[in-house]
Amino acid sequence: MQKIIVIIGPTAVGKTALSLALGQQLNGEIVSVDSMQVYRHLDIGTAKATPEEQALVPHHMLDLVEPDQPYSVAQFIERAQGEIAAIGQRGHTPIIVGGTGFYIQALLGDRPLAKIEEQPDPDFEATWDARVQNEGEAPLRQALAQLDPISAERILPGQIRRLKRALLVSQQTGQPFSDLQPEPKRIYDAYIIGLNTERSVLYDRINKRVDDMLEAGLLDEARLVQQLPDSATAKKAIGYKELFGYLDGTMSLEAAKDALKQASRRYAKRQLTWFNNQMHDVDWVDLVQNPDTLNDLTGKMQEFMSE
Template identity: 65%
Template sequence: MQKIIVIAGPTAVGKTDLSLQLAKKFDGEIISGDSMQIYRHLDIGTAKATKAEQDQVPHHLIDLLEPTENFSVAQFVRKAQENIHEIASRGKIPIIVGGTGFYLQALLGDRPLAPVDDVQIEPDFITAWEQQVAQFGENPLREALAKVDLVSAERILPGQIRRMIRALAISQTKGQPFSSLQPQPKRQYDAYIIGLDTDRQVLYDRINQRVDHMLTLGLMDEVAMVSELPDAATAKKAIGYKELFPVLDQSETLEQGVAELKQASRRYAKRQLTWFRNQFNDINWYDLVKNPAQLDEIETDIQNFMA
């Protein structure tokens, strides 16, 4: 089974820095496991590796699509599998880096792809239901889903609107419950999973500082570009952009928008950590913010894993 390294963790915890260090140390190449870094032009708000960083080590699954294009988890898995095979064939180590846990889980095989993962959902269907939710709340959507897939309606957490819409669309398209189409999990790779974390307040301070730095880099220009995308575009829902839309139309001050962005980013980091802890029982946790010397420990652990 192909050995790979996975670096997971919340936003602003230091995944990019570690990935560069490990890629240089172990002659690896980096595959982005972030659902938004696949899009061109979204550089600052997605905390994409800079051109200088990408020049140091080959990067994959970055800047492949325009922000108006859709990108499913099934497409991610296929492309990542191709990259892993190509990297390994060159005698290099594939290093997957990202905070989109759902993508990482699907790639590893812990959440295997169902025969419905390539179903294309009409943007109008998504937009119509999102408008319904905005006006009436999510109960009508959940009730509609329960009529065709009670298991998914009970399983999907509050606030996961896109997941409910997808489950509803697939259930209607296939004529059977989305939940009944899920295959059993089976690991596809021998993965050493590194989890990065640190004290909560320290992480929150880093997130706040990152947002401030993004603004100095020109984040508002990206926000203006994203605001012009069609409402159904996935990029338009991304944290880092939507919180600042009210600043553009002057319904909020920049200070208010930045405060909302920081809060949304902190909440997202908390959800990321909860997800990783609940979904990966073989993750190896390290705190490089509090203890940078743990880098030596990580390198030793990887050497033992690769042996």
């Protein structure tokens, strides 16, 4: 089983810095697992490694498609697994880095992608969209729990699309959606490093990152994203849509900046909740407040890769 190092954690916690340090120490190559960094031209808002950083350690899974092009999780996983295999064949260390938890989980094989083709049902969609808007997600989750309690328990709060799909498939097939999915089986020997720090410290880092991004030209990227079709995934990305009000003249820059900071903090909280609830065997460390532990962590990674 191929050995890989995985770095997870919320936004602004220092994943890029750690990946560069380990990459240089371990003859590594970095595989970005971020659903937004696949888009060309969206560099600042997605916190993509800079050209200078990419020159230090080879990077993969960046700049794959134009912002108006779709790129599914299945496409992502297939290509990323190919990159990991090629890195191993070169005798280098694959270092998987990202904050998009579902992509990482699928990449590792913890939650294999279900190859289930449900039949579109516009009436089902319209009915549940209206109920969720008026009553929240509780009725939807309760309906799913009657047919598939495992999926109702597994799917996290706020994941309306996944709740609807599990319910629709369960109704159409007559079987619980969870029964139609293969058992999770990790396909790599992965050492997973989780980065986290005290909440107030993390939020300060997020606020500063937003300020730095705006100074670096984030508004120019937001203008590009604003012109995309509404169906484009990139148009829904945190880091851009919060600035549309300012670009439209309906919000002050300060208010838009505050909205972006708040959205980024909430996103970090959701990331941590997801990682804590959905991933196992994670070695959580705080390199923000304990940077001296980096040498020990590097040693552990060297030992892991040589075993």
